[in-house]
Amino acid sequence: MVHIALIEDDKNMQAIIKNCMEREIRESEKVEIDVFGEAENFQKSLMEGKEYHIVFSDVELGSMNGIALAKVLREKWPEIYVIFVTAYSEYAVESYELDAYQYILKEHMEERLPVILRKVLNKIERERKRFRILKQEDGKEKVFYKDIIYIMKAKAAKYVRYITKNGEYRERNTLETVIRELNDDDFLKVDRSCIVNIKHIYKIKGNVIFMTDGTQIPVSRGHLTKVKREINLRWSRE
Structure with a gap:
């Protein structure tokens, strides 16, 4: 099972992103998507022992934004692939400094998200054979x-x-x-x-x-x- 976390505080955008993911996931693949409105709730889930392999996160999230979350993940859970989905292109440079696997501008999401998700899913599959x-x-x-x-x-x-x-x-x-x-x-x-x-x-x-x-x-x-x-x-x- 591949566990994906989607962190997005806009409920309408949550549905759009999740739908975009689900269209790329094949029937033969065991993938579970959990949706969070706040980074703190996602982090609590990690601390309670839930395993995640991929995180799609907005940058602007309230008290703990995506950049701060990525710093925590790099230190404690570096094996998680972090992908920023953002409306602001200026965050792209900072995301690379944080080792985010990729970033996706929301205006290009329909084209880029499926490609990046497929790339990461394939990479995880290869890792499980090593x-x-x-x-x-x-x-x-x-x-x-x-x-x-x-x-x-x-x-x-x-x-x-x-x-x-x-x-x-x-x-x-x-x-x-x-x-x-x-x-x-x-x-x-x-x-x-x-x-x-x-x-x-x-x-x-x-x-x-x-x-x-x-x-x-x-x-x-x-x-x-x-x-x-x-x-x-x-x-x-x-």
Whole structure:
């Protein structure tokens, strides 16, 4: 199931946007759309444990606008695709600075929204096929790439540690082999003992990366220039 949140305080526009989405969703796809009139109510739903994959949000929303909401999502739920639906073109530049996946001007919604929604749905489907099987004491478990926050192996340690949204896993392997087998641009080596998932970085300050689980990871001097370049490239594309 793909869960979509639509945040729009105008009830007439809510119906128009939702209808535009529903026309693009295929009968074979399991998609649920929840509608919110305020960003605060949507955030409360997240805090209560509801999972969302895509958020379509207006910018002008009252006490907590779409820009402020996007900042919270980037820090705590960076895997959510944020799409602004706005009547004001001046918000487009700021939305890219916040890593919003896209923005849609309401006057062009009928043309652009279906295209962007399809692109994101297809991307989510591809992501669900990317996972790693890790052995545990009671068997094996499927760990999705998108849920891996960072991977590390201390000097002389036998096991590689996978720190994920759902807990920690261990695997007897080398970090170099893991990188080669992942073969994924989302994973970035920041020093000889650590790989991070770019999707779970919410800030970089100086030579320190701040991850979504609260971990602060120093970047080695030899990797710093490349790491900053890769992060900037990724954030500018998203």
